[in-house]
Amino acid sequence: METAETSQTNALEGKTALVTGGSRGIGRAISLALARAGVFVYINYRSNDAAADDTYRAITQAGFSAALLPFDVADRDQVHTGFKKIIDEKGTIDILINNAGTTRDGMFARVTEEDWRAVVDTNLTGTINCSRSALRSMIRARWGRIITISSIVAEGGNAGQVIYGAAKAGVIGLTKSLAREIGSRNITVNAVSPGFIDTDMTASLPAEYREELIGQIPLGRAGSPEDVAAVVRFLASNDAAYITGQTIRVNGGLYM
Amino acid sequence: MTDDVRRRVISLIVEQLNVKEEACVPEAAFIDDLGADSLDIVELVMAMEDEFDMEISDDDLTKIRTIQDVIDYIDKVHR
Numbered sequence: 001m002e003t004a005e006t007s008q009t010n011a012l013e014g015k016t017a018l019v020t021g022g023s024r025g026i027g028r029a030i031s032l033a034l035a036r037a038g039v040f041v042y043i044n045y046r047s048n049d050a051a052a053d054d055t056y057r058a059i060t061q062a063g064f065s066a067a068l069l070p071f072d073v074a075d076r077d078q079v080h081t082g083f084k085k086i087i088d089e090k091g092t093i094d095i096l097i098n099n100a101g102t103t104r105d106g107m108f109a110r111v112t113e114e115d116w117r118a119v120v121d122t123n124l125t126g127t128i129n130c131s132r133s134a135l136r137s138m139i140r141a142r143w144g145r146i147i148t149i150s151s152i153v154a155e156g157g158n159a160g161q162v163i164y165g166a167a168k169a170g171v172i173g174l175t176k177s178l179a180r181e182i183g184s185r186n187i188t189v190n191a192v193s194p195g196f197i198d199t200d201m202t203a204s205l206p207a208e209y210r211e212e213l214i215g216q217i218p219l220g221r222a223g224s225p226e227d228v229a230a231v232v233r234f235l236a237s238n239d240a241a242y243i244t245g246q247t248i249r250v251n252g253g254l255y256m
Numbered sequence: 257m258t259d260d261v262r263r264r265v266i267s268l269i270v271e272q273l274n275v276k277e278e279a280c281v282p283e284a285a286f287i288d289d290l291g292a293d294s295l296d297i298v299e300l301v302m303a304m305e306d307e308f309d310m311e312i313s314d315d316d317l318t319k320i321r322t323i324q325d326v327i328d329y330i331d332k333v334h335r
Contacts (some may be wrong), residue, residue, distance in 0.1 A: 136302055
């Protein structure tokens, strides 16, 4: 079994990854970071072709390898078809990044069923669908990395994000039990929990709220998608061979 | 048919569970006799599904305990 000691810096060379929601924000940064480490990256997205094309070009024009793989992570049939394509083309799926996420913020008392279903379907069910589809290949290969993007809201809570927080806490629970279940097959399962990160998702916040929030961050700034991507790349590497079932917080100290 | 199925099933078991072929007698139980854990069973089932191009439901899975159970099951599905 490979340990951190026996790993090489280029140890991700030749691996295949799927990054769900990989075209924008944190997902885009993860797609780029893995591709630069020599990974063939399938960039999954649901609807924004322009953003996906842009991420694809950023990777391939820099001389790295990627492909676009649009599907809805909440739809089991689409997920199945997407993974089948990866296995047909590459033989294995080595690294799964469950990053696709969505928010429908609002006071819990006013949340509609449509909203909460959309949030749970993408953030939690999507993670379940993709993790399940990735497992067969990883178990067979006796090597795998499943990394799920959670949120500071899962552990710290946030008014207006009750469903989002529940779904993001759900993926931490999934991470821990799955890590126990498949650890013996040399597959690690971890979550990364970002704090306040500059992305499209956070750009819509009012300026005063943003400043107030940054005032509470010990490192004094919002995080960048690259701050999160660097940790994901580390967890995907053999340097992180002995880390499993963990939630790694990348939040500038906002929640400890 | 049955002999062919038996041969393929045993070869999969030997490979997946890393046991000797002599241990693979029809009445051998996967967990009690062949030392399989629950994840081994899942892997074995996945391998069987691939080998015989079929799907084994979780309901049926609970009825499978021994090597003979597997052979009977595959025979029934393929008939």
